[in-house]
Amino acid sequence: MKFTTQMDAARKGIITKEMEIVAKKEHMAVEDLKNLIAQGKIIIPANKNHTSLDPVGIGEGLKTKINVNLGISKDCCDIELELEKVRVAIDMKAEAIMDLSSYGKTEEFRKRIIESSPAMLGTVPIYDAVGFYDKELKDITAVEFLDVVEKHAKEGVDFVTIHAGINKETAGVFKRNKRLTNIVSRGGSLLYAWMELNNRENPFFEYYDQLLDICEKYDVTLSLGDACRPGSINDASDASQIQELMVLGELTLRAWKRNVQVMIEGPGHMPINEIPANVLLEKKLCHGAPFYVLGPIVTDIAPGYDHITSAIGGALAASHGVDFLCYVTPAEHLRLPTLEDMKEGIVATKIAAHAGDLGKNIKGAKDWDDEMSLARQQLDWEKMFDLAIDPEKAKRYRKESMPxxxxxxxxxxxxxxxxxxxxxxxxxxxxxxxxxx
Structure with missing residues (x-):
């Protein structure tokens, strides 16, 4: 029996090779996994053209996954350096790479990742549109935006962030409700600017069915972006954020009717006491779709340490049901991350993800901690190093000060x-x- 997407296969009762791999990794019965994929509560981002992919699942009952943002910019356009970051991120067991390139030879960089990376790859196609067409933002047409999405899909991108929820209605709510930091999402701000400059509806909202055609054809997962995510503690849980979330819930149902896999992106900057309620809202309004968050960053005062502020929020969010954490590095808000910044961000986010898994009782999560505790009780230093989330640092600290x-x-x-x-x-x-x- 033929199928178009992982969700289509699950609904037809077909167990794909990707499902078998994920079920084994997660110690989950493959029938249970299949049923949750059919309901949209678990996704396996796996583009048909990404042949080097080692598939992973994201969603209910699975270990919390992490994503690493990379990519070239106009000020920092060293492709080889970014590819080295990709290699290190994969060695550090990041499950996903997002190419956020916004300048130069983006296609070359993207294709080289797809050819070699077992991690799933995500992109934000609107970043690529300006450079690809060599046009000012205002002059890009709706069709051209969709064509860039299809180009990424055809190359093998597993998930795409599309800010389809900032439609005219959401923009109206934003205009009527003043914010301290306006729209901080890069893709969201570009789309809002395009809408204002052209007095048009968001092309990804207006032509959403055509977008779904592309996603269904290649089995690209839609990461429905949060254009109105809060960029400051002051703006958290406000009218703009919640209005967009309601639109994303409606778009989720439309995608599921086409068997297109969906995850929902979330905040952002947010005080720690609001995180549990935000997770509950997303799961409720978006019908249990997997939730993907940046941080959340729980205070605005720590530039240079935002890997810590985000790990605090990420651990709490994951413990309450968030499924996917986007890493944040010490360089957040300041510069393109270096290789060392990236490593620190990955470690902090992996700690947050695992802490969240302990909080939501993910099967097997506590075993790792128990092994480490036993090694400590036995004063087995080599075993401790083997189990450490960052073995190199643990060994170095021990070696630098021997008793x-x-x-x-x-x-x-x-x-x-x-x-x-x-x-x-x-x-x-x-x-x-x-x-x-």
């Missing part, structure tokens, strides 16, 4: 609680002030 006694560290020395409890539990003297007998 006199191997069964301790330079923080506690012979007063190490693990060391002493092990001895006492075996009926031995702990010998704090003298050498061992």
């Amino acid at each position: 006199k006694d191997d069964d301790s560290c330079t923080m506690c020395g012979k007063m190490c609680s693990m060391r002493n409890m092990n001895k006492v539990m075996k009926g031995k003297n702990i010998n704090l002030l003298r050498e061992e007998g």
Whole structure:
């Protein structure tokens, strides 16, 4: 039996090879996985033309996944450096790469990622449109925007961020409700500007059915972008954000009628106490579709440390049901991330994702922590390094400050609680002030 997308296959009762791989990774019965894909609660972004892909699932009951944003810009256009970042991100087990390139040889960079990357690849096609057509934003036509989406889909992109929810109605709500930071989404601001300059409806909203034609043809997952995500704590959970979320819920149902897989993008900057309610709202208004968030960044005062502010929000969000975290680096709001910035962002986001998995009792998540705790109790340093989320840093810290006694560290020395409890539990003297007998 033929099928067009993973969702179409699931609804026809077909178990695809991608479903089998994901079910094995997640320790989930493949029938349960198939049923959740059919309902839209799990997605497997897997473009038919991405032949190097190692598929992963995103959604209900699965481990929280992370995405790494990369790409060239006019000020930083070193393709080889960005490709090195891709390689390192994959080595660090990032499940997704988003190419946010906005200048230069974007097609070459994108194709090279697709050819070699087992991680799923996402793009924001509107970023590419200005450079591809060599036109000012105002002069690009609706058809041309859609043609760029199809170009990315044909090349093998697994998911595309499309800001279809900022239609004229949403824009009206935005105009009537003043914000501190206006529209901070890059793609959302470009579309809003295009609408204002041309006095037209958002082309991705107006021609949404044609967009779905493209996604269905190549099995591209729609990442419905949050043009009105809050860019400051002040703007969180406001009328513009909620209005757009309601539109995205309607667009989700339209996509599902065409068997197109969907995830919903979310905030953004948000005070910590509002995060649980926002997750609940997204799941309710968007019918259980997987939720993908940037952060959330829980305070606006920490430039240079936003990998920490976002990890705090990401852990809480994931524990309440967020399925996919977009990493944030220390360079957020300041510059294009360096390789080291990227590494710090990945580690912080992986910690947040795993903390969230513990909070929502994902099968097998606690096993990792239990193994680490046992290694600590046994003072098995090599095992601890093997289990560490960043083994290189753990080894370096240990090596830089070695204790006199191997069964301790330079923080506690012979007063190490693990060391002493092990001895006492075996009926031995702990010998704090003298050498061992």
